[in-house]
Amino acid sequence: MxxxxxxxxKELLLGEIVDTNSVFIxxxxxxxxxxxxxxxxxxxxxxxxxxxxxxxFIDADIxxxxxxxxxxxxxxxxxxxxxxxxxxxxxxxxxxxSISSYFQRRGRKMVSSNLKQAYFPKNCKILHNPNGTAPxxxxxxxxxxxxxxxxPPHEMKPMFSSYVEPYLLKRSGKKILTTxxxxxxxxxxxxxxxLKPLMAQNNNLSMATYANFGxxxxxLSVCDEKNDDISEILxxxxxxxxxLIGDEFVYGVDCDNMQSALVxxxxxxxxxxxxxxxxxxxxxxxxxxxxxxxxxxxxxxVCSYSNRIKEKILGVDPHTLQKHGAVSEQTAREMAQGxxxxxxxxxxxxxxxxxxxxGGTAEKPVGLVFIGVATRKKTIVKQCNxxxxxxxxxxxxxxxxxLEAMKLLLDVINEQK
Amino acid sequence: MxxxxxxxxKELLLGEIVDTNSVFIxxxxxxxxxxxxxxxxxxxxxxxxxxxxxxxFIDADIxxxxxxxxxxxxxxxxxxxxxxxxxxxxxxxxxxxSISSYFQRRGRKMVSSNLKQAYFPKNCKILHNPNGTAPxxxxxxxxxxxxxxxxPPHEMKPMFSSYVEPYLLKRSGKKILTTxxxxxxxxxxxxxxxLKPLMAQNNNLSMATYANFGxxxxxLSVCDEKNDDISEILxxxxxxxxxLIGDEFVYGVDCDNMQSALVxxxxxxxxxxxxxxxxxxxxxxxxxxxxxxxxxxxxxxVCSYSNRIKEKILGVDPHTLQKHGAVSEQTAREMAQGxxxxxxxxxxxxxxxxxxxxGGTAEKPVGLVFIGVATRKKTIVKQCNxxxxxxxxxxxxxxxxxLEAMKLLLDVINEQK
Numbered sequence: 001m002x003x004x005x006x007x008x009x010k011e012l013l014l015g016e017i018v019d020t021n022s023v024f025i026x027x028x029x030x031x032x033x034x035x036x037x038x039x040x041x042x043x044x045x046x047x048x049x050x051x052x053x054x055x056x057f058i059d060a061d062i063x064x065x066x067x068x069x070x071x072x073x074x075x076x077x078x079x080x081x082x083x084x085x086x087x088x089x090x091x092x093x094x095x096x097x098s099i100s101s102y103f104q105r106r107g108r109k110m111v112s113s114n115l116k117q118a119y120f121p122k123n124c125k126i127l128h129n130p131n132g133t134a135p136x137x138x139x140x141x142x143x144x145x146x147x148x149x150x151x152p153p154h155e156m157k158p159m160f161s162s163y164v165e166p167y168l169l170k171r172s173g174k175k176i177l178t179t180x181x182x183x184x185x186x187x188x189x190x191x192x193x194x195l196k197p198l199m200a201q202n203n204n205l206s207m208a209t210y211a212n213f214g215x216x217x218x219x220l221s222v223c224d225e226k227n228d229d230i231s232e233i234l235x236x237x238x239x240x241x242x243x244l245i246g247d248e249f250v251y252g253v254d255c256d257n258m259q260s261a262l263v264x265x266x267x268x269x270x271x272x273x274x275x276x277x278x279x280x281x282x283x284x285x286x287x288x289x290x291x292x293x294x295x296x297x298x299x300x301x302v303c304s305y306s307n308r309i310k311e312k313i314l315g316v317d318p319h320t321l322q323k324h325g326a327v328s329e330q331t332a333r334e335m336a337q338g339x340x341x342x343x344x345x346x347x348x349x350x351x352x353x354x355x356x357x358x359g360g361t362a363e364k365p366v367g368l369v370f371i372g373v374a375t376r377k378k379t380i381v382k383q384c385n386x387x388x389x390x391x392x393x394x395x396x397x398x399x400x401x402x403l404e405a406m407k408l409l410l411d412v413i414n415e416q417k
Numbered sequence: 418m419x420x421x422x423x424x425x426x427k428e429l430l431l432g433e434i435v436d437t438n439s440v441f442i443x444x445x446x447x448x449x450x451x452x453x454x455x456x457x458x459x460x461x462x463x464x465x466x467x468x469x470x471x472x473x474f475i476d477a478d479i480x481x482x483x484x485x486x487x488x489x490x491x492x493x494x495x496x497x498x499x500x501x502x503x504x505x506x507x508x509x510x511x512x513x514x515s516i517s518s519y520f521q522r523r524g525r526k527m528v529s530s531n532l533k534q535a536y537f538p539k540n541c542k543i544l545h546n547p548n549g550t551a552p553x554x555x556x557x558x559x560x561x562x563x564x565x566x567x568x569p570p571h572e573m574k575p576m577f578s579s580y581v582e583p584y585l586l587k588r589s590g591k592k593i594l595t596t597x598x599x600x601x602x603x604x605x606x607x608x609x610x611x612l613k614p615l616m617a618q619n620n621n622l623s624m625a626t627y628a629n630f631g632x633x634x635x636x637l638s639v640c641d642e643k644n645d646d647i648s649e650i651l652x653x654x655x656x657x658x659x660x661l662i663g664d665e666f667v668y669g670v671d672c673d674n675m676q677s678a679l680v681x682x683x684x685x686x687x688x689x690x691x692x693x694x695x696x697x698x699x700x701x702x703x704x705x706x707x708x709x710x711x712x713x714x715x716x717x718x719v720c721s722y723s724n725r726i727k728e729k730i731l732g733v734d735p736h737t738l739q740k741h742g743a744v745s746e747q748t749a750r751e752m753a754q755g756x757x758x759x760x761x762x763x764x765x766x767x768x769x770x771x772x773x774x775x776g777g778t779a780e781k782p783v784g785l786v787f788i789g790v791a792t793r794k795k796t797i798v799k800q801c802n803x804x805x806x807x808x809x810x811x812x813x814x815x816x817x818x819x820l821e822a823m824k825l826l827l828d829v830i831n832e833q834k
């Protein structure tokens with residue numbers, strides 16, 4: 001099935017916003033084994049849209065168009081698509097009703113230009129938009145299908161999941177189920193190498209990897225036309241995949257990210273956490289508190305940039321700082337123990353290092369980071385040498401330090417049983 | 418001048434990475450008054466690239482292609498472009514020399530596949546790549562120009578600035594100069610309305626706005642074919658624009674972002690800062706310490722999520738918490754004063770509020786945030802009602818709180834003279 005995407009909107013052409021819609025759609029389609037063959041971005045231009053459809057439909061089966069469905073005169077996507085399919089726009093009472101109640105619910109007045117949004121090509125399938133006033137639609141003719149969706153991501157994405165995915169599934173006659181394995185600390189190529197045997201043995205299984213700094217999400221999809229219970233099959237594959245990857249690299253299944261996994265685990269274990277950060281300057285506590293519900297487990301965070309504060313608030317021994325320096329195994333240890341004491345939390349983490357770009361020496365280069373984890377029973381410190389990273393920017397070193405700290409926390413908490 | 422962009426690479430089609438190159442190029446081109454008319458993303462496919470070039474050159478003057486210049490067999494952009502222009506690939510000794518010295522510098526061995534990267538179409542202009550092994554090139558024939566650049570953004574961007582911009586400038590015969598006015602707290606439509614008189618009076622001046630939460634960057638460009646001293650003209654326009662926008666909304670000129678402006682100002686004034694955060698959980702201290710050199714001015718940050726820590730570390734009065742609650746004008750005031758005392762900094766800021774999604778009441782809804790700023794002389798507290806934002810997500814409320822706090826800090830520091 002040859003699928004192409006057309007994103008419409010001047011702001012996309014001018015570089016004012018990034019086209020994240022097409023990234024989302026591409027990833028979702030790849031679950032169904034559909035690889036997008038081409039993406040196009042166009043202005044809100046009637047002729048340009050119609051021309052592009054004519055040319056792309058030479059070999060495409062499906063075009064997915066997003067954007068240009070608003071109430072203003074600039075928005076011409078629906079009109080151009082209708083024209084291409086030689087259909088005509090007719091007023092849909094249902095849609096008119098739902099648009100006017102949308103405005104009523106928000107206490108706003110519906111203006112006449114919104115009436116335009118209630119007209120649709122004859123014989124199309126209308127896709128309801130619960131988060132905005134512009135519905136989408138699907139239109140088919142002569143083995144060509146156009147799927148048309150609004151541009152704002154928070155409107156488009158739920159509509160894609162609610163209507164477009166079931167439509168594509170029904171059309172393909174397949175059953176598909178997906179799961180994500182969350183990993184940290186293993187390279188993309190190593191992951192693919194380790195999963196090769198599983199992939200080679202099962203041709204109803206497909207995978208894709210999505211990397212973000214050290215975190216890599218492995219998406220497994222099972223596609224089966226015969227078997228009814230594919231959820232059981234997927235569970236088995238997931239178990240095997242986790243084993244092949246190695247438990248030490250897997251931190252979760254279907255997690256949003258590592259901080260969600262960490263907060264979930266802390267809630268499960270009924271544990272409170274505290275942080276003491278130097279070079280990351282609050283990045284770690286920011287990430288933990290990104291997670292809604294973190295207030296149940298996050299006790300306090302201290303960003304002790306200066307030595308004075310390390311001594312005064314965290315109780316780091318001045319001799320330690322003098323003898324070993326702020327970036328040292330000993331200081332990391334005392335910072336973690338200090339914030340544990342101060343906060344009365346069950347587990348504490350510390351990060352001290354050189355994020356650069358300045359401040360490095362031959363002995364202690366930029367990228368040298370110490371991470372401490374303290375509980376009531378023990379304290380461990382891990383030395384990280386991020387100077388070996390390809391990307392040695394301040395941001396990269398800080399991000400890797402934060403991820404490494406969260407992974408160490410997960411490992412220590414899981415070890416405790 | 419009709420310009421189109423073609424990005425090449427399977428990872429862009431599969432949604433594995435976001436195409437930020439085309440966003441960068443679009444914005445840079447708009448400085449020269451060039452609006453991109455179409456963007457395309459294609460797979461590394463010889464025929465597809467050649468076909469697209471044939472079709473797009475029907476009306477395009479310039480195609481800018483990025484990606485597919487690597488050493489592997491998959492990379493076919495150069496070959497397809499060469500074929501389209503009916504040229505032939507020839508070995509360039511200079512390039513071969515610079516690729517092999519690139520490997521030497523990194524202590525790595527050059528493999529035979531890299532030899533491929535030293536071949537270029539006859540008569541093209543080669544663009545040197547200081548950050549990688551794949552040079553780019555410009556090729557012209559029959560009023561059609563292809564500009565070909567490597568895909569990795571950290572290689573492409575400097576090459577665009579060093580070679581492509583001067584090339585386009587020379588071709589246009591224009592002089593162009595650009596500046597950015599950084600604003601906060603004013604809407605995009607209000608900005609455009611206020612700058613209308615300036616824009617209407619001067620047709621050598623153009624503007625564009627780039628919004629990111631409450632921050633809006635206003636880019637002013639002067640384009641003049643006659644006048645030599647356009648930097649003087651641009652300075653005058655910038656002064657007038659700042660006046661029209663209103664000083665209270667302008668926080669800088671050509672700043673990276675508000676945290677850079679804040680750190681710069683603190684260094685200038687020789688002031689140290691401390692933070693006390695509740696609902697933002699370290700986001701503010703993280704942003705301040707994003708700036709390289711922040712260690713000169715950032716003393717300490719405390720994330721006091723629990724009331725206990727607000728009392729114990731920041732010295733907030735238990736009666737205040739009991740009577741007014743953690744989210745109150747009074748608690749914000751005592752948090753700012755407390756961290757100022759604790760850290761011995763010159764200025765301190767506090768944030769306490771409800772970031773949601775849970776925890777709101779009728780009296781104190783999600784989005785209610787208090788921001789305190791304390792100096793040795795006075796303490797002020799600002800109440801923010803972010804429940805009126807269009808985007809009321811946890812992330813949005815936290816980001817707006819952080820920005821609002823930085824703006825308040827800038828205002829207080831600037832007031833002090």
